Amino acid sequence: MRVAFVTPRYGTQIMGGAESAARMLAEHLVAECGADVEVFTTTALDHVTWQGVLDPGDSELHGVRVHRFTPTSGRDTAFYELDTRLRLGPRHATREEGDRWVDLNGPVIPALVDAVCDSGADVVAFYPYLYYPTVRAITKVPIPAVLHPAAHDEPALYFPVFRQTYERADALCYHTVAERSLVQRVHHVADRPQIVLGLGVSPDAGTGRPGGEILGIGDRPYVVSVGRVDDHKGSTMLAAFFRAYKARHPGPLALALVGPVVSRIPPHPDVVVAGPLDEADKWDVVGGALASVSPSALESFSLVVLEAWARSVPVLVNATCGPTREHAERSGGGLWFESFAEFDAVLDRLVADRALRRALGTRGRAYLDAHYQWPVLIRRYARFLDDVVARGRRRAPALAMSG
Amino acid sequence: MTPPQPHDAEQARTEQAAGTEEPPATDEPPATEEPAPADGPSLAEVMAEIDEEVRRRRREIPARLERELDAMFLEYSPMGSRYGDLGAALRMLDAAVFIDPVVPVASERPAGAVVKKGLRAASLWYMGYVTHQVSKFATAVSRTLHLVDNQLQEIHRALPPPLPAPVVAPGDATSWWVAPALDALVGAGGRVLHAACGDGWLVRALRERGADAYGVDPRGEILDTAAFEGADLREDPVLDHLRSVARGALGGLCLSGVVEGLAPAARAELLSLLGSRLSAGPAVLVVHSMSLSAWLADDAPVEADLALGRPLRPSTWRHLLTGWSVEVYDAPSGADYLLVARR
Numbered sequence: 001m002r003v004a005f006v007t008p009r010y011g012t013q014i015m016g017g018a019e020s021a022a023r024m025l026a027e028h029l030v031a032e033c034g035a036d037v038e039v040f041t042t043t044a045l046d047h048v049t050w051q052g053v054l055d056p057g058d059s060e061l062h063g064v065r066v067h068r069f070t071p072t073s074g075r076d077t078a079f080y081e082l083d084t085r086l087r088l089g090p091r092h093a094t095r096e097e098g099d100r101w102v103d104l105n106g107p108v109i110p111a112l113v114d115a116v117c118d119s120g121a122d123v124v125a126f127y128p129y130l131y132y133p134t135v136r137a138i139t140k141v142p143i144p145a146v147l148h149p150a151a152h153d154e155p156a157l158y159f160p161v162f163r164q165t166y167e168r169a170d171a172l173c174y175h176t177v178a179e180r181s182l183v184q185r186v187h188h189v190a191d192r193p194q195i196v197l198g199l200g201v202s203p204d205a206g207t208g209r210p211g212g213e214i215l216g217i218g219d220r221p222y223v224v225s226v227g228r229v230d231d232h233k234g235s236t237m238l239a240a241f242f243r244a245y246k247a248r249h250p251g252p253l254a255l256a257l258v259g260p261v262v263s264r265i266p267p268h269p270d271v272v273v274a275g276p277l278d279e280a281d282k283w284d285v286v287g288g289a290l291a292s293v294s295p296s297a298l299e300s301f302s303l304v305v306l307e308a309w310a311r312s313v314p315v316l317v318n319a320t321c322g323p324t325r326e327h328a329e330r331s332g333g334g335l336w337f338e339s340f341a342e343f344d345a346v347l348d349r350l351v352a353d354r355a356l357r358r359a360l361g362t363r364g365r366a367y368l369d370a371h372y373q374w375p376v377l378i379r380r381y382a383r384f385l386d387d388v389v390a391r392g393r394r395r396a397p398a399l400a401m402s403g
Numbered sequence: 404m405t406p407p408q409p410h411d412a413e414q415a416r417t418e419q420a421a422g423t424e425e426p427p428a429t430d431e432p433p434a435t436e437e438p439a440p441a442d443g444p445s446l447a448e449v450m451a452e453i454d455e456e457v458r459r460r461r462r463e464i465p466a467r468l469e470r471e472l473d474a475m476f477l478e479y480s481p482m483g484s485r486y487g488d489l490g491a492a493l494r495m496l497d498a499a500v501f502i503d504p505v506v507p508v509a510s511e512r513p514a515g516a517v518v519k520k521g522l523r524a525a526s527l528w529y530m531g532y533v534t535h536q537v538s539k540f541a542t543a544v545s546r547t548l549h550l551v552d553n554q555l556q557e558i559h560r561a562l563p564p565p566l567p568a569p570v571v572a573p574g575d576a577t578s579w580w581v582a583p584a585l586d587a588l589v590g591a592g593g594r595v596l597h598a599a600c601g602d603g604w605l606v607r608a609l610r611e612r613g614a615d616a617y618g619v620d621p622r623g624e625i626l627d628t629a630a631f632e633g634a635d636l637r638e639d640p641v642l643d644h645l646r647s648v649a650r651g652a653l654g655g656l657c658l659s660g661v662v663e664g665l666a667p668a669a670r671a672e673l674l675s676l677l678g679s680r681l682s683a684g685p686a687v688l689v690v691h692s693m694s695l696s697a698w699l700a701d702d703a704p705v706e707a708d709l710a711l712g713r714p715l716r717p718s719t720w721r722h723l724l725t726g727w728s729v730e731v732y733d734a735p736s737g738a739d740y741l742l743v744a745r746r
Binding site for chain 2 (some may be wrong): 007023185188189190191193194195213231232233236237240241244248279296297298318320328329332335336337339340341342344346348349355356358359360362363387391
């Protein structure tokens with residue numbers, strides 16, 4: 001089977017997000033199913049500027065053939081004014097406004113669209129729904145198309161321009177049941193073949209070095225938050241909550257923020273902004289934490305939650321984030337908060353109650369083992385793709401508009 | 404599990420301070436760590452205890468601090484959470500109802516804070532006057548909406564409880580009605596949905612005969628194992644699912660064990676959805692249902708007593724499906740029937 005992936009960024013330099021998920025699926029399809037996999041992507045690494053920094057052309061990465069194209073334009077400055085306006089009433093954006101939003105958001109890359117259409121693959125997987133390559137190519141490709149929305153509850157999901165993106169998908173692959181429910185609430189695609197798959201966790205790369213030593217805080221207890229340190233990911237809110245918590249509960253407890261820093265976090269003696277760490281250090285820091293906090297409301301899966309459970313570390317998640325809340329509730333391996341008062345009470349309970357931490361961590365680990373092991377996941381995915389190929393491409397005239 | 408006692412938290416903090424709370428991380432796999440307790444409190448128990456604790460702590464946390472922090476939380480909360488239900492929207496409104504006239508004066512420029520502080524002091528009376536009016540208006544709006552919310556809750560309490568519609572006697576591969584149902588559905592053009600599909604027995608039979616079939620069932624525990632056998636089976640309440648199906652997307656639909664238990668309003672919505680979700684061209688509708696006499700009999704399933712609805716008679720279906728070609732097959736026992744409608 002020849003599988004083509006379309007994703008706006010691709011490479012080991014991309015940390016987290018839909019693009020990393022696409023790379024994991026592509027590489028596991030090659031390694032474990034012997035599939036012939038190629039990726040159509042850009043030369044960009046930055047999801048805001050879409051500036052081409054990698055070499056265009058063909059290359060190979062971990063058995064996957066990669067075709068890179070240089071965007072003709074990235075995010076335009078006019079995007080922000082339009083985005084701000086459309087966010088006020090996303091369902092009421094006109095088709096023309098939505099088209100303009102997609103073009104201004106970038107990366108505009110017509111050559112990639114043409115190349116995918118001519119690829120001769122058996123099936124093409126689009127990841128995620130939000131960007132030009134998916135929006136423009138999914139309506140044109142003559143081969144069966146699987147959409148991996150990687151959707152979260154954001155204004156753009158409600159833009160009518162994306163209705164066609166979803167309706168032109170022959171099948172859908174979701175990270176979680178919560179993501180599926182969200183998408184189906186907005187777009188009427190429940191009749192389409194689909195699968196709730198998720199992602200597997202990479203092998204634990206830890207070396208046993210104490211997390212406190214890596215963070216430079218000695219043997220102080222700490223909670224950790226792994227991921228982009230960014231307002232939009234809840235990092236600033238978490239740091240503010242933690243400072244307020246520490247003002248009420250003095251002690252040695254620290255918060256470690258691990259990941260690329262996008263937003264400035266005000267300095268505080270109990271908040272360690274560690275920045276990006278290598279895999280070994282990241283695993284050791286997570287393994288040594290009392291709990292792992294996922295403050296982001298905008299996740300479509302959250303591997304960091306599963307990575308915490310791989311070390312039997314309990315998690316604390318944003319209650320308004322459907323997928324992480326779903327992980328916590330289904331596994332019994334985590335708690336959640338949706339206000340400072342809840343954060344204060346939940347964190348205090350986790351810090352104080354060692355037996356609870358252990359029970360949550362153990363349940364989380366069991367959930368991970370039962371549902372998110374790569375060999376099982378990738379066999380399900382390959383079987384799903386086989387079925388999509390067998391069904392073939394839906395004819396455009398058969399499309400029905402959502403009611 | 405008992406709620407955390409103050410001395411527990413104090414002890415833990417003392418342990419932290421002494422650096423004895425938790426051993427440092429190791430690279431050993433979790434299985435070799437100190438054995439975890441075989442079981443612990445359920446999440447519902449823990450979150451109920453925490454809710455109790457939150458109510459207590461809200462009296463301790465300064466209102467202004469809590470408001471500021473909660474506003475930070477809401478700023479990046481998802482669309483659905485902000486606008487999805489009235490309770491969530493009211494929480495957001497309550498958090499934003501007070502307009503603070505005391506603007507922050509921090510500055511990264513030298514003397515910036517002093518200048519800002521001077522401007523704030525000079526304009527505070529005017530700012531305070533305006534923000535007071537706005538806060539009063541917002542408070543009035545908030546109180547009004549809370550009254551609306553209270554009245555809606557009163558109405559909800561007066562309505563019958565929203566029990567999940569039961570799946571009643573859905574049948575299995577050996578049921579008498581399976582052969583005519585398969586014959587009708589295999590010829591349907593387009594996708595065929597089986598609701599409620601159980602473990603997928605009818606979906607698999609349809610796929611073996613070449614139909615493009617899938618199934619939904621609200622009883623997730625039945626689907627857990629079936630989902631791994633390659634069929635497109637999903638845990639989804641039937642009405643929720645049909646609402647998310649595109650208009651005219653289905654070529655065939657089999658309802659087994661679904662219609663009987665639906666409350667009248669839900670049944671009316673189902674009938675409306677049948678009209679819009681099935682193809683406007685040729686379409687097949689198959690309904691397997693208990694008969695009314697079996698529903699009212701002494702040996703009826705317990706769901707019959709608990710459900711808010713009752714089965715429709717075949718003659719009612721004929722009336723509802725005016726314009727369709729309808730065939731009805733009665734069970735030899737008279738306990739149930741199969742209705743096949745073609746358009």
